[in-house]
Amino acid sequence: MSLVVGLDVGTQSVKLVAYDSVAHEVLATHSHALELVAQDDGSREQEARWWIDAIRACFAKLDPALRARVVALGVSGQQHGFVPVDAAGQVLAPAKLWCDTSTQAECDEIMDAVGGPLRAVALAGNPILAGYTASKLPWTRKHRPEVYRQLASIMLPHDYVNFWLTGERWMEYGDASGTGWLDVRTRQWSPELLAATDAQRDLAACLPPLVEADASFPISDVIADELGLPHGVRVSAGGGDNMMAAIGTGNVASGVxxxxxxxxxxxxxxxxxxxxxxxxxxxxxxxxxxxxxxxxxxxxxxxxxxxxxxxxxxxxxxxxxxxxxxxxxxxxxxxxxxxxxxxxxxxxxxxxxxxxxxxxxxxxxxxxxxxxxxxxxxxxxxxxxxxxxxxxxxxxxxxxxxxxxxxxxxxxxxxxxxxxxxPTQAEGAAFGAALQALWALDHAAGGQADIAALATEHVHLDPALSTRPxxxxxxxxxxxxxxxxxxxxxxxxxxxxxxxxxxx
The missing domain is CATH 3.30.420.40 (ATPase, nucleotide binding domain)
Structure with missing residues (x-):
């Protein structure tokens, strides 16, 4: 029972990596392509159910004997996407993605409301750029008012996948910092930027609780049975694709x-x-x-x-x-x-x-x-x-x-x-998600594994692919x-x- 799984929910496909942490061997890699809906106004959207269907397809390709050995899994997701979810947990509209540039006017409106881009940086460490989650909320209020009225939870793509897997709603700091609302210095939501996004609504109430990077939650029995996984599999906090790729390439210490x-x-x-x-x-x-x-x-x-x-x-x-x-x-x-x-x-x-x-x-x-x-x-x-x-x-x-x-x-x-x-493992984000799952599993059992030490142990470089100027x-x-x-x-x-x- 040494198998950990990393899922990378990307723009073009969902990828699955099954890694034997004892043998230090990737035993299987599977993927399933995704559609992208592109409009002339810069909109780039996907249906959240496409991610779930692709995950099901990837697990269906994984040998049942390997599925039975899984002890933990982690989810990497494309950053900045907005999945609007109602109080019953139903998705209300297509997810607007990181590459969606239709909300530039809303970016400007939010930053103008706090005093401009430099003030936004002072409040949270980042300006509100096109593609960031924050600007998608006022766009939805204008263009999909009924969706906005029913909105109960603001989820990022990997948050929604975690919600489907566990029935629990949470968000971790790495992906949360890509919304535009999180003050990266204090790791707290910026009340000013949330109010600038919608002064008439408490958006903080729509945001899932923030959890630490080593947190994990049990997979729901229903989903475990559907995917052919053991009950009790731990689902780690996960993160944005770049955050997971950092782990998967061993970039968890300074200088790399x-x-x-x-x-x-x-x-x-x-x-x-x-x-x-x-x-x-x-x-x-x-x-x-x-x-x-x-x-x-x-x-x-x-x-x-x-x-x-x-x-x-x-x-x-x-x-x-x-x-x-x-x-x-x-x-x-x-x-x-x-x-x-x-x-x-x-x-x-x-x-x-x-x-x-x-x-x-x-x-x-x-x-x-x-x-x-x-x-x-x-x-x-x-x-x-x-x-x-x-x-x-x-x-x-x-x-x-x-x-x-x-x-x-x-x-x-x-x-x-x-x-x-x-690195020898080309799917850096999916592999990083698997390693984070391994780290979180150790901590859930009372261990104190260090993520940098885990990366040193498990991330290897391919000398045949190394290149010098x-x-x-x-x-x-x-x-x-x-x-x-x-x-x-x-x-x-x-x-x-x-x-x-x-x-x-």
Whole structure:
């Protein structure tokens, strides 16, 4: 009975990892694809029942003999989503997701009500950005008034999955810090920001109780029977996908920088104190291990490469072959890959743009390289802000779908001028959820296991995938990154002046 399960409820799929903590072996990995409903106004939504159906499908694929050995499970969920739930526990409307940019006006309204973005940062450590949960409440009040009237519980995606698993409502500090309402310095809800979201309603009464990162709850007998799991399985507090990926990549101590190349691109690090930027240059989140997690999020990473691949009729898994023969800088092509708008920098209405085209360089290989470089440069832009704040890193731990690309791994090493290592377990968020479940299980039994020690024991790096910077490429990328930065500065200036189409 040594099996722990991690579930990652993502944007594109639900993933399940079954890990034998005694043998130090992943025994099974399963996934199930999800739909995404996208509208021209920037709305991005999913039905919460799709997550549950996908979880059922993943467990159905898991061998019954393995299911019978499960002792604990943890849930990682896409951050910032809003699942409106009534007093009977029924979902009232589709969940608005992290990549939903339709609520920018509501972001501005909330921040204006407290005195502007800098005041929001002073109150909670973060501005209210497009995609954050807070702005979804006034949007729902305006556009779905009957849903808002019946609203009894505000849940994040992983909160709702935990509620389905256990019948209990709770929220943990890491994911809660992505709502925009949690003061990350005090780990308490900001009354001012809640009131600014709705001055006529006590939104605090709709928020589940906050629990510590090592908390756990028993799975309900009904759901255990449905999934073929033993009664008494413990469900850990869980957390946001970036918080869980931090655990799954061993980023639970200072000095390590994790990078996730997924639908979104993220950079995050562990801190033992709140790391807040007065101007909100990064997300000052809490971790799901009791610490803090300064984080840079770009909303367009594999989105960029997949869009180019689709346009030219090939699969992104063949991208490395397509890139063969291209060189750093894509023969002068520069892409600002803002297909979904952008969060860092804050350009919610921006659109992707391509610069430097001529008759010689406009081909699918250079376009694919420009997309990959643009997504990487956007992350480098955020990294520069972390370094300017005094943070220092010796290496990058890479995870997410983009980490499977040898070309992308090398590009990251060259652009960031740091060694790149890849954990043996590619599903960092799901694996992190499994490790948090193992940690919480120990504490529920009266143990005192240390999460950093657990990560050291269970997170291993694959030496065959490790990459070091190439001096020649590094020098070339410095120059091309400068070109990207100038186009980015122009886009930011254009946005500030009211020309938000980013068409130049």
């Amino acid at each position: 920088l994790s990078m996730s190349l997924g639908t979104s691109g993220t950079l995050f690090a562990h801190a033992d104190h709140p790391v807040v930027d007065d101007n909100g240059s990064w997300a000052a989140f809490c971790s799901s291990t009791g610490g803090w997690l300064p984080l840079i999020c770009t909303m367009n990473c594999t989105v960029a490469t997949e869009n180019v691949a689709r346009a030219f009729g090939f699969e992104s898994r063949d991208g490395d072959t397509v890139l063969a023969g291209t060189t750093p800088g894509a023969d002068g092509l520069v892409m600002l890959p803002f297909f979904n708008g952008e969060r860092t920098p804050d350009l919610p209405h921006a659109r992707a743009s391509l610069h430097g085209m001529d008759t010689a360089n406009l081909n699918r290989a250079n376009l694919y390289r420009a997309a990959m470089e643009g997504a990487t440069y956007a992350l480098r832009h955020g990294y520069d802000a972390l370094c300017a704040a005094g943070l220092h890193f010796d290496a990058i731990r890479l995870t997410g779908g983009g980490s499977h690309s040898a070309a992308w791994r090398q590009m990251v090493a060259d652009v960031f001028e740091l060694p790149v290592d890849v 190439d001096p020649a490429a590094t020098a070339a990328y410095r120059s091309h990154y400068g070109h990207f930065s100038r186009h980015l500065e122009a886009a930011v200036a254009s946005h500030a002046s009211g020309n938000v189409t980013n068409d130049g």
